[in-house]
Amino acid sequence: MRTSTTDPRPRVLHLTQPVEGGVARVVTDLVRAQLTAGLAVTVACPDGALTTGLRQLGADVRHWHATRSPGPSLVREVRHLARVIDDVRPHLVHAHSAKAGLAGRLAVRGRIPTVFQPHAWSFEATGGAASALARVWERWGVRWASQVVCVSEAERMTGMHAGIRGRWSVIPNGVDLQRFRPASAGTVRAGLRPLRDVDPAAPLVVCVGRLCRQKGQAVLLRAWSSVARRVPGARLVLVGDGPDRDRLRAYAPRSVLFTGAVADVVPWYQAADLVVLPSRWEGMALAPLEAMACGRPVVATDVDGARESLPLSLAPHCLVPPGNPATLARALTELLLDPPLRASLGRQGLQYVLSSHDVRHTAEAVTDVYRHLIGVRPDPRVAPPQHRESIHP
Structure with missing residues (x-):
C-alpha cells in the first residue's frame, strides 16, 4: 500500500x-x-x-x-x-x-x-x-x-x-511476548525436522544468529570440542545462514547441526536446553532476550548490552569474556550438567524479560x-x- x-x-x-x-x-x-x-x-x-x-x-x-x-x-x-x-x-x-x-x-x-x-x-x-x-x-x-x-x-x-x-x-x-513464550521442549523438538535423528533426551545447545564474524560461531566451535567430551551425547545447533557458513561447516564435528535460514526461530529457542550467543560485539543482542522470553537459560559474551539484558543474579553464570573458547566451554558444560540450575536461571530470565523488555x-x-x-x-x-x-x- x-x-x-x-x-x-x-x-x-x-x-x-x-x-x-x-x-x-x-x-x-x-x-x-x-x-x-x-x-x-x-x-x-x-x-x-x-x-x-x-x-x-x-x-x-x-x-x-x-x-x-x-x-x-x-x-x-x-x-x-x-x-x-x-x-x-x-x-x-x-x-x-x-x-x-x-x-x-x-x-x-x-x-x-x-x-x-x-x-x-x-x-x-x-x-x-x-x-x-x-x-x-x-x-x-x-x-x-x-x-x-x-x-x-x-x-x-x-x-x-x-x-x-x-x-x-x-x-x-x-521482545514480542505474544510470540516468544515458553513451551515444552520435548513437544517442540518432535516437530523440528533437522532433529529427527537426534536422541530426544540429548542435551541441546542452540545458537541463533547470522553466521559471521560478529556473532562468534567460530569461537563457539573451538569451545564445543571440550563440551562434547564432558557431556556425552550433547548436540549444538547453529540456526541461521551467512558468509561464514561453508568455513564453519568445514571443521564442525558431527555433533554440530546447521539449519540454514529458518522462517521462525521461536521453536528453536523452545527446543533448547541452553541458548548461547558468543558475539564479538553487539549493541544489545535480541537472541538472549528472545531465549529468556521462552524460559531458556542463556550463556552470552560480555559485550555491549549484555549485562543490561540480564538480571544481576544471572551474570556470574551467564556472561563470559568474548573470544575465549576455554571460558565459554566451562560455562556451557557447567549448565548442561546442572539441570536444576538451568531451570532456575530460565525462570529468573523469563520474569526479567516480562518486566523489563x-x-x-x-x-x-x-x-x-x-x-x-x-x-x-x-x-x-x-x-x-x-x-x-x-x-x-
Missing part, C-alpha cells in the same frame, strides 16, 4: 539494509506498533523476507537495492534513497544500522528530522584503517542525526568514547522520540493496544 503525501497522518520512513536477523525483527516490531498507532509508515530496504512481512502488515515498502557494506555503489544508493525521500516526503526518517545510517544521512543531510539507530557501531566490525575511517564518518555524520538511539547504555558509551557527540536516547530492545514499551519509547522531534500524536480513530499483565510459563 502506497502512502499518499496528502495523507494527514505523520509519515515515517524507515531505512534498513539488513533484511534478516535481529535488525529486521526490530524494524518489523516498530512498523507493526506504528501502524497500529495510526502513523503512515514506509520502509525502504532491499527485497527479501522482510519486505514480504512488512507488506503483510500494511506498510508501504519501497525497494532499495543496497549492498551490506559501503563500496563503489554508495553514490548510486544515496541517489536512489534521495528519490524515495522526495516521493514519500516523510516528516521523519529513521535509519537503522551502519549502511542505512550512512546512505540515509547523506541523502537527507539534516533537511528532515532524522533518527539514527546504529544497532552496534560500524567501527567495531573492522580494524585498522577501515575502523579509523568509520569513526571519522560517525563523528562527522552525527551532525545530520536529530537523535541517536542506542539500544543500551554501553552502546552509547562506546559511541561517546569514540568521540561521537550527538543527542542521545537509550531505548533497550524489546516488552516490545510495546520499546515502541512507545521510540514514538516519544518522534513526538519530541515532529510532534507525533496517536491517531484518535485508532484504539490503543491492550496491555497484558503477565505471561506465565
Whole structure:
C-alpha cells in the first residue's frame, strides 16, 4: 500500500539494509506498533523476507537495492534513497544500522528530522584503517542525526568514547511476548525436522544468529570440542545462514547441526536446553532476550548490552569474556550438567524479560522520540493496544 503525501497522518520512513536477523525483527516490531498507532509508515530496504512481512502488515515498502557494506555503489544508493525521500516526503526518517545510517544521512543531510539507530557501531566490525575511517564518518555524520538511539547504555558509551557527540536516547530492545513464550521442549523438538535423528533426551545447545564474524560461531566451535567430551551425547545447533557458513561447516564435528535460514526461530529457542550467543560485539543482542522470553537459560559474551539484558543474579553464570573458547566451554558444560540450575536461571530470565523488555514499551519509547522531534500524536480513530499483565510459563 502506497502512502499518499496528502495523507494527514505523520509519515515515517524507515531505512534498513539488513533484511534478516535481529535488525529486521526490530524494524518489523516498530512498523507493526506504528501502524497500529495510526502513523503512515514506509520502509525502504532491499527485497527479501522482510519486505514480504512488512507488506503483510500494511506498510508501504519501497525497494532499495543496497549492498551490506559501503563500496563503489554508495553514490548510486544515496541517489536512489534521495528519490524515495522526495516521493514519500516523510516528516521523519529513521535509519537503522551502519549502511542505512550512512546512505540515509547523506541523502537527507539534516533537511528532515532524522533518527539514527546504529544497532552496534560500524567501527567495531573492522580494524585498522577501515575502523579509523568509520569513526571519522560517525563523528562527522552525527551532525545530520536529530537523535541517536542506542539500544543500551554501553552502546552509547562506546559511541561517546569514540568521540561521537550527538543527542542521545537509550531505548533497550524489546521482545514480542505474544510470540516468544515458553513451551515444552520435548513437544517442540518432535516437530523440528533437522532433529529427527537426534536422541530426544540429548542435551541441546542452540545458537541463533547470522553466521559471521560478529556473532562468534567460530569461537563457539573451538569451545564445543571440550563440551562434547564432558557431556556425552550433547548436540549444538547453529540456526541461521551467512558468509561464514561453508568455513564453519568445514571443521564442525558431527555433533554440530546447521539449519540454514529458518522462517521462525521461536521453536528453536523452545527446543533448547541452553541458548548461547558468543558475539564479538553487539549493541544489545535480541537472541538472549528472545531465549529468556521462552524460559531458556542463556550463556552470552560480555559485550555491549549484555549485562543490561540480564538480571544481576544471572551474570556470574551467564556472561563470559568474548573470544575465549576455554571460558565459554566451562560455562556451557557447567549448565548442561546442572539441570536444576538451568531451570532456575530460565525462570529468573523469563520474569526479567516480562518486566523489563516488552516490545510495546520499546515502541512507545521510540514514538516519544518522534513526538519530541515532529510532534507525533496517536491517531484518535485508532484504539490503543491492550496491555497484558503477565505471561506465565
